[in-house]
Amino acid sequence: MAVERPTVGILVGGGPAPGINSVISAATIRSILGGSDVLGIIDGFKWLMDRSTGQVRPLSIEEVSRIHFRGGSYLGTSRANPTRSAESLDNVLFALSSLGVTRLMTIGGDDTAFSALTLEERAGGQLQVVHVPKTIDNDLDLPHGIPTFGFQTARHVGVEIVKNLMVDARATSRWYLVVTMGRKTGHLALGIGKAVGATLTIIPEEFCERPVRLQRIVDLLIGAMIKRLDHGRADGVAVLSEGLIEILDPRDLGGLEHVERDDHGHLRMSEVNVGNVLRRELTKQLHQLGLSTSLVAKNVGYELRCADPIPYDIEYTRDLGYCAAQYLLDGGTSAMVSIQNGRFTPIPFKQMVDSSTGRTKVRMVDIDSQSYQIARQYMIRLMDADLNNRDLLGRYAALAGLSPEAFRERFSTAL
DSSP states (O other): OOOOOOEEEEEEBSSOOTTHHHHHHHHHHHHHHTTOEEEEETTTTTTGGGTOOOSEEEOOHHHHTTGGGOOSOTTOOBOOOGGGOHHHHHHHHHHHHHTTEEEEEEEESHHHHHHHHHHHHHHTTSSEEEEEEBOTTOOBOOOTTOOOBTHHHHHHHHHHHHHHHHHHHHHHTEEEEEEEOOSSOOHHHHHHHHHHTOSEEEOGGGOOSSSBOHHHHHHHHHHHHHHHHHTTOOOEEEEEETTHHHHBOGGGGTOSTTSOBOTTSOBOGGGSOHHHHHHHHHHHHHHHTTOOOEEEEEEESHHHHTSOOOHHHHHHHHHHHHHHHHHHHTTOOSEEOOEETTEEOOEEGGGGBOTTTSSBOBOOOOTTSHHHHHHHHTSOOOOHHHHTOHHHHHHHHHHHTOOHHHHHHHHGGGO
């Protein structure tokens, strides 16, 4: 009598990231060779939450063997959140059971990881669950130096875009305000800004006191522009993390009550364009100081998410997909996949939870690290030493049409 083959379900949650298809491919091939059938679940948890079982596709080795070169998601993706209610979780479990899925692989960021964790707990041992860490934000709680997949490709493509903007800025004597993705953290902005040698990069982690007034960011940028102008350059590129929106005082943004939120309660960043907000305020205040500078706000985000993965991410994600599938084949559950020192290391779901919030931990940029401090050394920003140097202070103040005392008083709070 033939033994029934177990079924592995694979789904993708959150925003796209380069390398998703490579995970799907490697995991499918390893699972089938290991004696399992594989079902691709379309659009993450979206349809499962309605107990729907029609939005799936059986995956074969032949079908997925070459999809690893391509960006996007072969199975689609969504931000549907099954943790919003016990009913949604039960609907997902019912749908998976109806499909014969006893092993589930989720691919996503911190929100999808939390959904996977909660679903595994709700299943009470009836479902094996493993999570593969995906996000260009690089903010999942992995050990230092280990990126989430997709980050390196996003940084690579972002650097190429910003490099071209830097050439354009110099040719046209203008400033670009480049806003990158990163809901709460500045990993991507800093990674792009440091690698390309942008004039300066501003990330949420550098501000200890919250909320941050918009004027502080404006003065930080104006200070950099004046210092740059003193160096004989009327152009520059500032790279800004969109996560600044989360820490800015809502009063300075006209309130955020009108801004739509996703299923996980996060602000839809596309609804608040921090680049345009800063461009308008900078243009007004530079004019008041008698400085004429052409400013262009440029969002760099969607161009990065579905780029074809670079070889680093292809190799990395093939390893992750293989290890995730092998973990399920070996009977593992309730863990996130990581590769540390060249070896597969499962990170138990319980270790991923922040006890103070009950949510999955978020990895922030360590501003005390030498890596960050080196990045700061190469930025054009006003520093205490500038304001304490009588000659420099006088030159900067003259460019802004202010007395040295007034210049120091205004810009010392932006350091």
